[in-house]
Amino acid sequence: MLTERKKCAPDFAKSSLPVSWVTMKLSLASEHRAISYKVLTELVTPRPIAWVSTLNEDGSVNLAPYSFFNVFGSKPPLLIFGAGDKSPGVPKDTVRNILREKEYVINLVDEANAEAMNLSAASLPYGDSELELNGCSLAESEGIRTPRIAEAPAALECRLHSVQLIEENRIVLGLGDKVWVQDGILDPETHYLNPEAYQVIGRMQGPDGYIHCNDRFQMAWPKV
Numbered sequence: 164m165l166t167e168r169k170k171c172a173p174d175f176a177k178s179s180l181p182v183s184w185v186t187m188k189l190s191l192a193s194e195h196r197a198i199s200y201k202v203l204t205e206l207v208t209p210r211p212i213a214w215v216s217t218l219n220e221d222g223s224v225n226l227a228p229y230s231f232f233n234v235f236g237s238k239p240p241l242l243i244f245g246a247g248d249k250s251p252g253v254p255k256d257t258v259r260n261i262l263r264e265k266e267y268v269i270n271l272v273d274e275a276n277a278e279a280m281n282l283s284a285a286s287l288p289y290g291d292s293e294l295e296l297n298g299c300s301l302a303e304s305e306g307i308r309t310p311r312i313a314e315a316p317a318a319l320e321c322r323l324h325s326v327q328l329i330e331e332n333r334i335v336l337g338l339g340d341k342v343w344v345q346d347g348i349l350d351p352e353t354h355y356l357n358p359e360a361y362q363v364i365g366r367m368q369g370p371d372g373y374i375h376c377n378d379r380f381q382m383a384w385p386k387v
């Protein structure tokens with residue numbers, strides 16, 4: 164049963180501590196390590212999806228979604244995603260390609276591309292292209308050799324900054340440059356978003372949960 168959640172008191176001085184609702188506590192780094200992935204992906208939602216295109220050794224294109232992803236700075240444009248290893252010490256194909264080529268494209272995912280994005284998560288032998296499965300087409304990038312996904316609403320050309328290996332995770336830090344945006348999404352003069360034209364999706368609980376992001380609300384910045 165869902166319980167009524169107590170809201171923060173806007174007048175902090177009057178808020179009465181301790182708060183009395185039952186609180187579950189889990190130790191993800193120790194006792195509950197086995198369920199860490201589940202708990203984190205259930206709670207840290209919604210997550211944006213980086214749909215990453217990379218070059219395979221033979222020049223074909225690898226494509227895979229990563230939702231441990233976000234933007235961490237704008238000057239320079241800093242984009243970070245996390246890939247778990249395929250098996251201990253063996254990086255996923257996306258990371259293997261990025262380590263060699265030092266470049267990649269982060270394509271963003273909207274409702275129109277949801278199924279194609281999902282198909283590209285299939286674990287294929289190295290060198291087999293997900294694009295044959297999902298029917299997406301490629302468009303040339305400008306500053307790097309790796310192509311972007313033509314159908315994506317937006318795509319960011321990235322150069323590798325570094326990869327941090329933390330146990331079985333490879334955290335890929337990238338610097339973005341050229342960003343391609345389908346017409347109608349950003350106002351050409353103000354660069355403000357047209358929300359109607361950008362029906363982005365987010366990742367919710369794994370493995371199958373997603374969310375539409377078309378129910379937005381505004382909240383004015385606080386004035387002190």
Ligand SMILES: Cc1cc2nc3c(=O)[nH]c(=O)nc-3n(C[C@H](O)[C@H](O)[C@H](O)COP(=O)(O)O)c2cc1C
Nearest residue numbers: 227228229230231245246247255256257284285286
């Ligand atoms: C929506 C979605 C998000 C995903 N996010 C991640 C992620 O953040 N990290 C990860 O290691 N795998 C993630 N995966 C799984 C990879 O996409 C999958 O392992 C894929 O086969 C990796 O392909 P690659 O070896 O070509 O890089 C995700 C899958 C889906 C469908």
